[in-house]
Amino acid sequence: MSLGDPAEFARAFSNAFADRDPAAIAALFAEDADFLSLTGAWAEGRAAVADVLGAEMDGMLARARLVSGRTKLRAVAPGVAQVMQRFVLSGLVHPDGSDAGRIGAVLSALLRETAAGWEVVAAQFTAEG
Incomplete structure (x- = not known):
């Protein structure tokens, strides 16, 4: 699934995460991302x-919820953009099933424009602090 605009990425990621749909998140990525x-x-x-997101959603992210924070969009070059999205994740789970609390995290994605729309070529989801 390509995006019409790189600014749509953070919301599309959040919605698919809320739906517990790793395939929908992966569809935002290029085939070789x-x-x-x-x-x-x-x-x-x-x-x-x-596969990775599915395993995480079955594990530590099984009960996780995202709350969106600040978003930053930067045009890097014609047809290339970077999106940075701050989140707070709550409901994280330790391997023993106990509550791991909440953390701040940043999702940083590099997107490129194709004939079909925008797609992620590289992304990193990192805990803050």
């Missing part, structure tokens, strides 16, 4: 993005 997940897993390719 790279993604560094919140747990430090490096996914290479759209299918791997879906």
Whole structure:
């Protein structure tokens, strides 16, 4: 699924996360994209993005909720943009199932424009602090 505008990425990511739909998140990525997940897993390719996010949503992110904060969009070059989105994640789960509390996180994504629209070529979801 390509986006009509790079500014749509953060909301599309948030909505798919809320729906617990790793395939919908992965659809925002290019077929050969790279993604560094919140747990430090490096996914290479759209299918791997879906797999990594699916595993995280079955694990530490099983009860997680995102609250969006500040968004920053930067045009890097014609047809290339960076989106940075701040989130607060609550409901994180330890491996033993106990509550891990909440954290601040930043999602940084590099997008490129294609004939079909905008897609993520590389992204990193990182805990703050």
